[in-house]
Amino acid sequence: MNDEIALRVVMMTEGFQIDIADNVATLLGDAEAGMVRLRGQSAVQEIRLTQPIKTGHKVALCTLESGAAIVKYGVVIGEATRSIGVGEWVHLHNCRSRYDAQSSTLNIETGTREETPYV
Amino acid sequence: MSELGWQGYERQDGRKGIRNLLLVIYTVQCAEFVAHEVARGEPDAHVIGFPGCYDNAYAIRLMLALAWHPNVGGVLAIGLGCEYTQPARIAEAVRESGRPAAAFFIQDRGGTSSSIAVGKDMLASMRRSIAEVPRVAMNWSDLVVGCECGGSDGTSGLAGNPVVGRFFDHLVDRCGTAIFEEIVEMIGLREVLAARGRTPAVAAQLEAAYDKAERYCRSVRQYSISPGNFAGGLTTIEEKSMGAFSKSGSRAIEGVIRVAEPPSAPGLWLLDSVPDESFMQFGYTNPNDTEGIMDLISAGAHIVLFVTGRGSVIGSPIAPLIKITGNSGTFKRMPDDIDFNAGCVLDGSKTLDDAAAALGELVEDVARGAMTKPEALGHREYFIMYKHQDTPSLAEGCRA
Numbered sequence: 001m002n003d004e005i006a007l008r009v010v011m012m013t014e015g016f017q018i019d020i021a022d023n024v025a026t027l028l029g030d031a032e033a034g035m036v037r038l039r040g041q042s043a044v045q046e047i048r049l050t051q052p053i054k055t056g057h058k059v060a061l062c063t064l065e066s067g068a069a070i071v072k073y074g075v076v077i078g079e080a081t082r083s084i085g086v087g088e089w090v091h092l093h094n095c096r097s098r099y100d101a102q103s104s105t106l107n108i109e110t111g112t113r114e115e116t117p118y119v
Numbered sequence: 120m121s122e123l124g125w126q127g128y129e130r131q132d133g134r135k136g137i138r139n140l141l142l143v144i145y146t147v148q149c150a151e152f153v154a155h156e157v158a159r160g161e162p163d164a165h166v167i168g169f170p171g172c173y174d175n176a177y178a179i180r181l182m183l184a185l186a187w188h189p190n191v192g193g194v195l196a197i198g199l200g201c202e203y204t205q206p207a208r209i210a211e212a213v214r215e216s217g218r219p220a221a222a223f224f225i226q227d228r229g230g231t232s233s234s235i236a237v238g239k240d241m242l243a244s245m246r247r248s249i250a251e252v253p254r255v256a257m258n259w260s261d262l263v264v265g266c267e268c269g270g271s272d273g274t275s276g277l278a279g280n281p282v283v284g285r286f287f288d289h290l291v292d293r294c295g296t297a298i299f300e301e302i303v304e305m306i307g308l309r310e311v312l313a314a315r316g317r318t319p320a321v322a323a324q325l326e327a328a329y330d331k332a333e334r335y336c337r338s339v340r341q342y343s344i345s346p347g348n349f350a351g352g353l354t355t356i357e358e359k360s361m362g363a364f365s366k367s368g369s370r371a372i373e374g375v376i377r378v379a380e381p382p383s384a385p386g387l388w389l390l391d392s393v394p395d396e397s398f399m400q401f402g403y404t405n406p407n408d409t410e411g412i413m414d415l416i417s418a419g420a421h422i423v424l425f426v427t428g429r430g431s432v433i434g435s436p437i438a439p440l441i442k443i444t445g446n447s448g449t450f451k452r453m454p455d456d457i458d459f460n461a462g463c464v465l466d467g468s469k470t471l472d473d474a475a476a477a478l479g480e481l482v483e484d485v486a487r488g489a490m491t492k493p494e495a496l497g498h499r500e501y502f503i504m505y506k507h508q509d510t511p512s513l514a515e516g517c518r519a
Contacts (some may be wrong), residue, residue, distance in 0.1 A: 016277060016465070026273045026352065028465050041466075055448070056352030056428070070354075073276070073365075076309065077358035090354065097355035099306050099333070100342040103144020111349025 015059060016043040019074030024058040024090050026072075049086040058090040070095050078103070124258030125487040129190065131217025132202030135261050136189035137421045137486045139249055140165055140437065141242055143360040144182055144209060147172050147202035153225055154197050157238030164242055165436035167413075167501045174203035177378065177506045179306045184379035184417040186220075188437050192249030193219040195241050197234070200226030219248045259293035260385060262486060265423040265438075266299050266366045267414030269408030272351025274465065276362020278445025278474075279426035282461040284368035285475035286424075286482070291370045291387050298382065298418050299367045300390035300411055302332040303404050307357035308364055309333075313379045317371040317386075324375045328391045335393050335404060343405065347429050366426060377508050381419040390418055397507040409433055409502040412440065422485055424478075434454050434498020439491045441481060458492050 015025035017040040025038055031053050037046045044061075049102040053059055058072070069076045069080040078095045081104055088094070092111070107114055127135040140173055141161070145154035145168035158164040167185055169178045186194045186209065194208035194213040206222035213220035221241045228234040266283050268275055287297040305312050309329050316322030334377040336342050342356040351360045373386040382388045385467060392414040393404040415423050416438045423435060425442050430449040434440050444450050447462030459481055463469035469477070 018277070028274075028277075035126060054352065056446075058273075058352065058354065067506070072358055073361040075308070075357070075361055077307070077361065078355040091352070092349060092354055096353050097342070097357060099336070100344070100356045102340070102342075103344075103355050106349055109350065111346035113346075 012037055014039055015047065017039045017061065018072060021071055021074045023059055023061050023064060023068075023071050026035050027055050027057055027059065029055050048087050049089075050085060051089055053089045060084045060086055060088045060090050062086050064090075125483070126254045127257035127261065127486075128146045128189070129253045130189055130253035131190075132187070134187075134189035135255055135257050136191070137257070137262075137319050137439075137488070138190040138439070139163070139192045139252055141193050141195065141245055141249070142167065142186055142188075142191045142437065143197065143238070143242070144168055144186065144206070146196060146198040146204040146206050146209070149199040149202070150197045150225055151239065152347060153231055153234045156231075156235045157195070157197065157242065161239075161242060162270050162497075163246065165499050167436055167503060169204060169354050169503045171204075171476075171505055172202045175505045175507075177508055178503050179204060179209075180379045181413065181417050181503055182209065183212055184381075184419075185413070185437055187216050187218075188416060188419065190421060190437050191218065192252055193245035194221075195238060195245065196220070196222040197238060198222070198224045200224035219245045221245065230506050257486070259290060259295040261295075262290070262417045262482075263298065263382070263421050264290060264295040264482065265412075265418065265420030266297070266426070267301065267408060267411045267415060268304075268363055268366060268426040269411075269433075270427040270429040270431040271353060271359060271362060272446060273353060274445035274462065275426055275428040276359075276365055278461040279428060279443050280362055280364075280366035280445070281471055282445070282474045282478055283366040283424050283426055283443065283465060285471050286478045287366070287368035287387060288370055289475060289479055291385070293366070294385045296371075296419075297368070297387045298376070298415055299387070300392055300419055301343065301363055301388065301405065302391055302393055303336055304327055304356070304363035305329060305360050306333060307355075311364065315367070315375050317374045320372060321372060321374050325372065325389065326456060328389065328393070331391075331395070332393045332404070335397075351429050356468075358470075360450050369506055376418055377494045378414045378506075379417040384512060388418075390414055391508075394506050395509045397509075406504065407502060409435070409500045412503065413502055422482060424482075426456070426461075430457065432493070432498065433500045434491075434493030434496065436499040436501050439485050439494045440484060440498070441491050442493060443478070444492055455496065456492055 013031035146168040210220035210222035
């Protein structure tokens with residue numbers, strides 16, 4: 001039983017926070033909703049994901065109001081387009097570029113442009 | 120990284136190469152098939168070419184820079200016979216660098232089959248000639264390494280690019296030359312970029328290059344981010360930018376070079392491949408990864424590092440491409456294509472320094488002659504297009 005728990009702890013997906021100022025962390029593996037251990041420059045040991053998040057994608061480390069700056073690498077990488085809860089997936093559906101207007105119009109799973117005609 | 124060095128090929132213009140290749144250049148799309156048939160079955164013959172019938176100063180300058188590349192020993196230029204770009208003038212310019220060169224028009228040689236036969240004879244003759252090229256000692260201070268990323272995902276900025284950045288620090292500390300590019304992947308980082316300039320004058324150059332890139336992206340309404348990047352977890356160009364910029368390492372930037380301009384001194388250089396404002400308001404700065412890799416080779420890169428989180432299968436002519444991923448899943452999924460797994464820094468099994476040292480050993484092996492995976496598979500993708508840059512002639516050299 002203890003071995004099983006130990007194995008689950010070892011297998012637990014990790015998130016990586018690059019800079020202490022960041023309000024998002026990057027998943028290092030596909031994760032289900034639940035606890036994820038944090039590595040890197042993180043003030044806390046772990047965070048509870050409120051939904052599944054894929055590898056390479058971002059989780060909010062604190063509650064972010066609409067319009068709030070999203071910070072990764074210690075720099076602003078975009079802004080929240082609506083309120084984002086702690087543990088929530090941060091991507092095209094709730095975060096937009098401050099330069100690139102198309103970023104909030106794309107398919108959130110595939111990133112493809114849906115308005116491009118194929119006829 | 121050892122200090123011993125390796126044996127290279129000494130060109131008459133004084134440059135030192137790590138390969139001794141023949142380059143076949145076609146001057147219009149109509150000559151593309153014949154050029155590839157001439158090079159077929161000749162592993163030391165690589166092909167590049169320009170598709171347009173109407174000539175373009177940028178494309179000619181790029182092809183000449185590739186023809187004069189230190190890894191190239193001899194050049195065969197093939198045209199159809201109607202186009203503006205002149206194969207004979209390419210051959211003439213190449214001969215001035217001390218390399219053997221030949222040229223012909225397909226229309227003068229009686230068509231496809233006879234042109235292929237003539238071309239193969241010319242290659243055989245040049246091969247005999249470049250077999251005599253003297254060998255010369257090379258070390259890190261002679262080496263120029265470029266870096267580009269493509270098919271990026273959330274691991275690229277965490278592992279793949281930072282490992283390259285640390286290797287670039289090591290290379291620059293050994294008086295080598297490192298070139299990075301993709302200013303359109305520095306959007307949002309104006310201050311971060313300018314702060315890396317060696318002098319205030321270089322910082323001003325970096326700001327000017329950045330401002331042009333931002334104007335360019337706004338005007339074409341396309342930022343350098345693709346569906347695969349979004350699917351891989353990158354949400355905005357600013358986020359991709361920080362990851363891409365980490366491949367530049369931490370050393371001071373010596374200056375900004377343009378396509379086909381070799382750096383004038385060792386150290387870390389930024390290559391600006393964004394078109395300058397001109398009457399030619401068409402085209403994208405780097406429409407695909409291959410175009411960017413060609414730009415790095417045109418600046419004299421002996422080897423190009425290509426960081427791909429999601430996994431790309433491309434290679435390159437002239438300068439071997441070393442493919443690196445920060446995504447261990449991609450490395451396992453594409454074992455024939457990816458040379459180096461930087462994912463070890465994410466699972467904690469290697470430090471950034473150890474991974475960069477291992478990458479340095481791989482670069483040295485390739486400089487000694489070991490084939491990279493795309494090189495061994497025969498990947499020789501190339502891309503030359505219409506573009507405009509206000510660059511002086513190659514003979515005038517670097518402006519930095």
